[in-house]
Amino acid sequence: MKTDINLEIGRKIKSxxxxxxMTLEELSKKIYKSTSTISKYENGQIKIDVESLYLIAQAFDININNLLYIEDEYILDKGKDFLPAFFHDTAKFYTYFYDGRIKKVVKSKLNIISKINKNTYKVLMYMNYEDVKYYQICENTYTGIIEHYDAKSNILLTNRDTPMEKASIQILASYLDEETKWGLWTGFSSRPMMPVSFKMLFSKRELKVNKDLEEHLKISREDIRFLKLYNMLSTI
Known part of the structure; x- marks a missing residue:
């Protein structure tokens, strides 16, 4: 079934x-359009022009890419691409970590967008969304690359709205064909402002967020044992 792009963009604008x-009237004043026109944008009844889309993004203080409809399934060429087994079957991954500050599991989605060279690909990560159908509506969006090597894969990210925030994720033994893999996120927190590291679970399919997953993501006694042994936070 062909995607109605106007409807998808309209839903994002409304969300x-x-x-x-913001009310329709408030948005109307910011982009110099009538409330009825904005309502038609949101319902996908009329096509939105590029200039108006930029004005709406500015009104929301977001990147215009967050309003666009983007096909998130990059077609991988297994014959030419250097891909560890874990990354063979899909170009979209669901990620999870437990945030002790808010005491909840944070959901993110990582999309592989395009190939840069033999072992490097452009990626986008959408962190902390509520509805997976509209995952681009999220707290933080990161751009970056993923690099594949024989023993591991590296993901290097930059916060699109706050470029000073950089992050790296190390995924060990990505050559193993498994449904999930652990990664170690190392980056920066703004609440409070400090360097942080935490475990991040990568999955080829969406996982149900429940108590079992929450406990799985928390730092375990084994993690603490290795922390004391090596004086480093590590994950395998």
């Missing part, structure tokens, strides 16, 4: 407007 606690 962001509600997140920003």
């Amino acid at each position: 962001y407007r509600k997140i920003k606690n």
Whole structure:
């Protein structure tokens, strides 16, 4: 079934407007369009022009890419691409970590967008979304690359809205064909402002967030044992 792009973009506009606690009238004044026109944008009844889309993104204080409809399934060429087994079957991954500050599991989605060279690919990560159907509506968006090597894969990310925030994720033994893999995120927290590292679980399919997953993501006694042994936070 062909995707109705106008409807998908309209849904995103409406979702962001509600997140920003903005009425149709308030958005109308910011982009110099009537409320009826904005309503038609949100319902996918009329096609939105590029200039208006930029004005809406500015009104919401977001990147315009967050409003675009993007096919998130990059077609991998297994014959030419250097791909560890874990990354063979899909170009989209679901990631999870437990945030002790808010005491909840944070869901993210990593999309492999395009190939740069033999072992390097462009990626986008959407962190902390509520609805997986509209995962681009999220707290933080990261751009970056993933590099594949024989023993591990590296993901290097930059926060699109706060470029000073850099992060790296190391995934060990990605040559093993498994449904999930552990990664170690090393980066920066703004709440409070400090360097952080935490375990991040990567999955080829969406996982149900429940108590079992939450406990799986928390730092375990074994993690603490290795921390004391090596004086380093590590994951295998």
